Amino acid sequence: MRKLTLISHHLCPYVQRAAIALHEKGVSFERINIDLADKPDWFLKISPLGKVPLLRIQEDDGREEALFESSVICEYLEETQPGAGLHPADPLTRARHRGWMEFGSSVLSDLWGYETASDKEQLDAKREALVAKFATLERALADGPYFSGKNFSLVDAVFAPVFRYFDVFDRLGNSGIFDGLERVTRWRKALSERGSVQDAVGEDYPQRLMQFLEKHNSVLLKQSVAA
Template sequence: MPQSLTLVSHLLCPYVQRAAIVLLEKGISFQRKNIDLANKPEWFLAISPLGKVPVLQVGEVSIFESAVICEYLDETHAPHLHPQDPLLRAQHRGWMESGSAILTDIAGFYSAKDEAALQQKATQLQHKFSRINAALGKGPFFGAQDFTMVDVVFAPIFRYLDAFDAIAYPDLLAGLQPIQAWRQALASRPSVQHAVVAEYPQLLSTFLKNRHSALSLRINDRALSTD
């Protein structure tokens, strides 16, 4: 008998989205249990040694860290989202790490305290996106016709860019046509669309507005100018 799966989540966490996308891609039945990371319940701290989401509860066993969760799901459920060729699989894992580094830069971008720091982070992001752009093939996905774990990693990244576009921040993908097409292909993927709640764009916008950062100042100034 299959074990029940529960994905312990936070509504805005991009790493949770990775696990949710994999579960949805594979058609795996699961429940979601959202928690408030600012007020972590004791039961959560007991199953998450690092105090982070996601956690996947597999019956009575809990697995933490998004990369571990995604690897477990890919090993135990078809269709496999990693290439079968070991060398290509290793290359894909390298690009997945690049995606994690970009998420760190995005956090630095929306948390930057002044315009100089904001622009520095924007430049770092544009450089990294340019390198990804150069690695893309004909698409529509990173692995051409195949939706892979690299796509899983980058779909939540592009959601942040949607939020930045909404405040008319200069396009971080300007002039990078292949990656823009990839972004659009991922946005139309049902597993990506359903990895977040319908209210996600509003929740993310509120989160960004409340960061007390250079970006949040831009957001609030823009809101005032359009009132």
């Protein structure tokens, strides 16, 4: 028997990937949120990069391991835990899915710049980058409801946290990023309704994200006030 502990942060989208995978697999786990601005010593001792997520694996015989990087954690869960498979069985399709998971990380990079933009010029540049990436996804999507059809996969686990940002951003005004993207819009809705996605964050996620925007003096908030 193993005890699994997910070392987490309330907002981190990479943590959410791992949490979604754990929920999808039906695995019992403990979740510990830490303050990334004041990382505890015990965390720094076991996290080579000093980042979350971190999955602590404690065996009954006292042995302990720690996995870092969300993609590694998700792959480990896929290989070791029972439940529905989150990767396609076909090697080529599985490799393709891994590529789209990396694409999801590039979307998060642009999203970081979008949410922390302190002037309109930077905001507009990141908005256009996001528009282009979601347009690429529109062409890649199957008929749904999920990335490749009826089966939920790790690609879905990667993009669900991306769309969650916009559930909050939409309250500040319509960015137009998803205009005309019917498949992406349906995909976003299907992911938001899935239990594992909903359970990957706390109920106070929207409030915490708003506080994050305020802390970074985000122009998104200023545009909301101006509107």
